[in-house]
Amino acid sequence: MTQEKSSQSLVVSGSNSGQIGQAGGDLNQSQYNTQGGLDRQLSIAEVVELIEKIELLFSSSDLADKQKKQALKHIDYAKDAVQEEEPDKKTAAISLQKATKVLKEANETLGAGKSLWQKLESIVKPLAIWLGTWL
Numbered sequence: 001m002t003q004e005k006s007s008q009s010l011v012v013s014g015s016n017s018g019q020i021g022q023a024g025g026d027l028n029q030s031q032y033n034t035q036g037g038l039d040r041q042l043s044i045a046e047v048v049e050l051i052e053k054i055e056l057l058f059s060s061s062d063l064a065d066k067q068k069k070q071a072l073k074h075i076d077y078a079k080d081a082v083q084e085e086e087p088d089k090k091t092a093a094i095s096l097q098k099a100t101k102v103l104k105e106a107n108e109t110l111g112a113g114k115s116l117w118q119k120l121e122s123i124v125k126p127l128a129i130w131l132g133t134w135l
Contacts, residue, residue: 044083047087055075074098093133103116
């Protein structure tokens with residue numbers, strides 16, 4: 001009996017709407033639309049706090065040390081990008097995409113990180129709106 005590897009991705013698009021899903025053995029998917037539902041933009045401090053939550057999830061994960069270090073490097077770079085005098089959302093998004101890619105690759109090779117994806121979902125939603133891009 002062969003076991004199929006599940007494919008997981010985080011997709012967020014547009015500045016006012018997005019979708020986050022997990023595809024694989026168990027399908028979990030959330031859609032949201034913030035038009036009229038988000039009264040204000042996140043502050044830089046709130047964005048940094050969300051990125052720090054992602055950082056904590058990765059640092060306390062069961063990923064291999066090499067993968068953990070690589071993901072944390074990208075997360076730290078994203079945090080620096082949003083704290084610049086003029087926040088660099090593009091650089092932050094690219095860095096967070098690279099961090100999630102590390103998690104995706106770990107899941108594909110080891111089957112690790114499935115629960116981490118689920119925990120990331122609630123953090124990524126507001127970040128995606130602020131970044132205006134997908135992760």
